Amino acid sequence: MLETLLLSTEDADLQKAAEILKGGGLVAFPTETVYGLGADAFDPEAAKKAYAAKGRPSDNPLIVHIAKTEDLYRVAAEVPGEALRLAEAFWPGPLTMVLPKRPELPKETTGGLSTVAVRMPKSAATLKFIELCGTAVSGPSANVSGRPSPTSWLHVKNDLDGRIDAIICGDTCDGGIESTVLDLTDPAHPAILRPGLVTPEMISAVTGCEVSYDPALFKKPSEDPAFRPKAPGQKYRHYAPKAPMVLFEGDTEDIQAAIKERLRAELEAGKKVFVIDRPQPRTFFARLREADAQGADIILAAAPESGSSLGFSLENRMLKAAGYNIIRVGGGQKMKIAIACDHGGFNLKQPLVEHLQEKGYEVTDLGIYGEERVDYPEYGKKCAEYVVSGQADLGIVLCGTGIGIGIAANKVHGIRCAELVTPFMAEMAKKHNHANMVSLGGRILEPQQAIELVDIWLDTEEEHGRHDRRVALLDEM
Numbered sequence: 446m447l448e449t450l451l452l453s454t455e456d457a458d459l460q461k462a463a464e465i466l467k468g469g470g471l472v473a474f475p476t477e478t479v480y481g482l483g484a485d486a487f488d489p490e491a492a493k494k495a496y497a498a499k500g501r502p503s504d505n506p507l508i509v510h511i512a513k514t515e516d517l518y519r520v521a522a523e524v525p526g527e528a529l530r531l532a533e534a535f536w537p538g539p540l541t542m543v544l545p546k547r548p549e550l551p552k553e554t555t556g557g558l559s560t561v562a563v564r565m566p567k568s569a570a571t572l573k574f575i576e577l578c579g580t581a582v583s584g585p586s587a588n589v590s591g592r593p594s595p596t597s598w599l600h601v602k603n604d605l606d607g608r609i610d611a612i613i614c615g616d617t618c619d620g621g622i623e624s625t626v627l628d629l630t631d632p633a634h635p636a637i638l639r640p641g642l643v644t645p646e647m648i649s650a651v652t653g654c655e656v657s658y659d660p661a662l663f664k665k666p667s668e669d670p671a672f673r674p675k676a677p678g679q680k681y682r683h684y685a686p687k688a689p690m691v692l693f694e695g696d697t698e699d700i701q702a703a704i705k706e707r708l709r710a711e712l713e714a715g716k717k718v719f720v721i722d723r724p725q726p727r728t729f730f731a732r733l734r735e736a737d738a739q740g741a742d743i744i745l746a747a748a749p750e751s752g753s754s755l756g757f758s759l760e761n762r763m764l765k766a767a768g769y770n771i772i773r774v775g776g777g778q779k780m781k782i783a784i785a786c787d788h789g790g791f792n793l794k795q796p797l798v799e800h801l802q803e804k805g806y807e808v809t810d811l812g813i814y815g816e817e818r819v820d821y822p823e824y825g826k827k828c829a830e831y832v833v834s835g836q837a838d839l840g841i842v843l844c845g846t847g848i849g850i851g852i853a854a855n856k857v858h859g860i861r862c863a864e865l866v867t868p869f870m871a872e873m874a875k876k877h878n879h880a881n882m883v884s885l886g887g888r889i890l891e892p893q894q895a896i897e898l899v900d901i902w903l904d905t906e907e908e909h910g911r912h913d914r915r916v917a918l919l920d921e922m
């Protein structure tokens with residue numbers, strides 16, 4: 446175990462910190478976003494140490510910090526005009542740019558990628574420290590991997606004491622969420638890989654070109670390659686408190702009412718509850734740590750108001766902290782889902798019912814209720830009729846493979862039943878085919894996979910236009 450030095454932001458201490466770093470050590474430093482875990486970006490051994498101290502998978506690249514814009518040329522092989530303009534506008538500040546890397550930068554620092562993510566942080570002490578180091582400083586957030594990011598030196602000490610050489614004990618971070626990561630490898634088409642406090646609107650205003658979000662940001666991370674985010678870090682369950690967290694989405698009033706109701710139920714059950722009803726980027730991670738310190742059994746949190754880019758950035762962290770455990774509230778009537786199975790799909794039914802109820806749907810379980818053996822066509826038809834008669838908005842049917850019962854459902858006029866096997870199919874079933882029923886197989890899927898697929902189907906929006914025509918044709922058949 447190392448002795449972790451606690452250093453001040455005085456010149457002599459910054460000098461000491463720089464010497465430790467140049468000697469291959471690890472030094473945590475303050476920034477305006479979150480604390481970083483500094484290592485010499487050109488030293489592969491130091492990068493390995495940083496991964497080990499955090500317990501972080503080594504395919505997740507580190508952000509490289511510089512103190513002067515000219516130093517961009519020390520780490521990036523190509524620096525387009527857009528990058529210089531953005532640096533001028535936002536540095537020092539919470540914008541990280543992904544550019545082709547220089548060959549001297551070791552693959553250990555960039556997680557094996559041919560690009561580097563680089564930024565200039567806004568902290569006078571840290572800029573001085575980097576300058577004194579005379580090198581670029583790689584710096585992932587200074588937390589144990591998977592835990593909430595640290596926004597004060599005390600958080601860093603709690604996570605990494607004994608695992609790193611020193612902490613520069615500076616100010617509490619006033620940004621509170623990590624920098625915006627912007628892919629500039631195609632400078633005419635910048636894309637945000639991790640949303641942050643520098644928004645697409647702010648970037649567009651400087652570059653004059655449209656800024657897109659990596660489409661993977663809108664989806665729950667999954668093993669499916671079609672869902673893989675471009676910033677490797679975005680695929681991990683992240684920023685997680687110890688207690689399970691539930692995220693309430695909807696209108697502010699509905700959210701507050703739903704949290705109140707759930708709070709009462711949890712307290713009655715003897716649970717220790719931590720509520721985050723007005724989440725703010727600056728304090729969100731600190732609140733998660735507070736919940737842990739209080740030994741909370743469950744965290745109930747309100748999603749930020751939708752519609753703003755800043756809200757989207759905060760929600761990105763909240764979704765990960767909650768492990769995508771979302772409850773949608775309000776919108777007047779609860780949406781109704783009917784579900785039916787035969788003996789082959791029986792193992793999937795109860796977990797799905799409980800999950801859907803927890804998500805706020807009104808679920809009608811049409812059977813079977815025990816493990817009796819039945820003929821699936823009867824159950825497929827029963828559920829389909831429930832949907833076309835308007836007693837339910839959507840239907841789910843389950844059998845051994847999902848095939849037979851799905852065929853049965855599709856015999857009923859007005860039903861568009863799709864079988865869900867992969868996340869992509871689940872997305873398309875809604876997006877392009879407007880499926881009002883789905884079928885799944887109990888002999889090919891585990892309950893958790895079935896839940897994931899059904900969630901994707903339910904949470905995807907229908908795409909209209911040319912698809913409406915086709916759906917209308919199907920309905921006429």
Ligand code: TXA
Nearest residue numbers: 478480481506560561562585586623624676677678679
């Ligand atoms: O605000 C911040 O950015 C903080 C402070 C310390 O500067 N740093 C930070 O680093 O959040 P870290 O390592 O926890 O997150 C880096 C993110 C990860 O999601 C990683 O996958 C992505 O940036 N990233 C790094 N290099 C990349 C690259 N070359 N291409 C794509 N994504 C990259």
Ligand code: MG
Nearest residue numbers: 585586594623
């Ligand atoms: Mg991090």
